[in-house]
Amino acid sequence: xxxxxxxxxxxSGGSRGIGLxxxxxxxxxxxxxxxxxxxxxxxxxxxxxxHTAARAIExxxxxxxxxxxxxxxxxxxxxxxxxxxxxxxxxxxVVNNASALDLSPTTSITMKKYDLMQDINARGSFLLSKTAIxxxxxxxxxxxxxxxxxxxxxxxxxxxxxxxxxISKFSMTLVTIGLAxxxxxxxxxxxxxxPRTTIDTAAVRNVLGAELTSRSRSTDIVADAAHVVLPQPxxxxxxxxxxxxxxxxxxxxxxxxx
Numbered sequence: 001x002x003x004x005x006x007x008x009x010x011x012s013g014g015s016r017g018i019g020l021x022x023x024x025x026x027x028x029x030x031x032x033x034x035x036x037x038x039x040x041x042x043x044x045x046x047x048x049x050x051h052t053a054a055r056a057i058e059x060x061x062x063x064x065x066x067x068x069x070x071x072x073x074x075x076x077x078x079x080x081x082x083x084x085x086x087x088x089x090x091x092x093x094v095v096n097n098a099s100a101l102d103l104s105p106t107t108s109i110t111m112k113k114y115d116l117m118q119d120i121n122a123r124g125s126f127l128l129s130k131t132a133i134x135x136x137x138x139x140x141x142x143x144x145x146x147x148x149x150x151x152x153x154x155x156x157x158x159x160x161x162x163x164x165x166x167i168s169k170f171s172m173t174l175v176t177i178g179l180a181x182x183x184x185x186x187x188x189x190x191x192x193x194x195p196r197t198t199i200d201t202a203a204v205r206n207v208l209g210a211e212l213t214s215r216s217r218s219t220d221i222v223a224d225a226a227h228v229v230l231p232q233p234x235x236x237x238x239x240x241x242x243x244x245x246x247x248x249x250x251x252x253x254x255x256x257x258x
Contacts, residue, residue, distance in 0.1 A: 002231035003029040008088040010034040012071045013098035016048030021219035025227045027062025034084040036069035071098045071124035081131045091135035096125035096146040114164045122171035142188040148172035149194040150241035180239030189234035192241045
């Protein structure tokens, strides 16, 4: 089975949660992983920094490059991509993982929070992908993977979250759909991946509470699904909005109890 040995991943976020789980799964193959995040000092309610993530990646068998980076800032993203390519000799995979979450209804959400979600979720995914394209074109098996949902017109989606967050996450998926078409001639695979259920992370616990997250799945399920997608030939699957357990079922998995 193909793996990510020797491949270079650049990931927005990644100091905790789903992003860190994806990084650690790749690290077990011996991958190179650049973590782009702002957290240098421990947060009072969100454990993990770029430095603790880097240590965990190294301990898992990977090669880490922790980079302090604000995904909203063009200059720091451009510099982070350049440093990653210089350190590891190129870039094979972009993972757009960084995401801001605020589930306040439209009548109470501030425009500052709205702009934050747009800047991190939608613009940040576009910026990191755009900046890495010249390096991806040189890769033998280039992938862009964005953690965003299938675009659903079912009103139940809005009932579960809210309008502002939905706009930002669907915009991330539009980045996937658009870039998949634009980059098809370069054999760069561009896909989105989304969990079937709520995932138990510190950020989700802070927003939704412990009662809901007690019924959530672990980050490992998303990480395992990403690990199935990213080693695949980039000419095989692109422009898809994938669901974690569907990916794993197609790969033979049957146990989703965790």
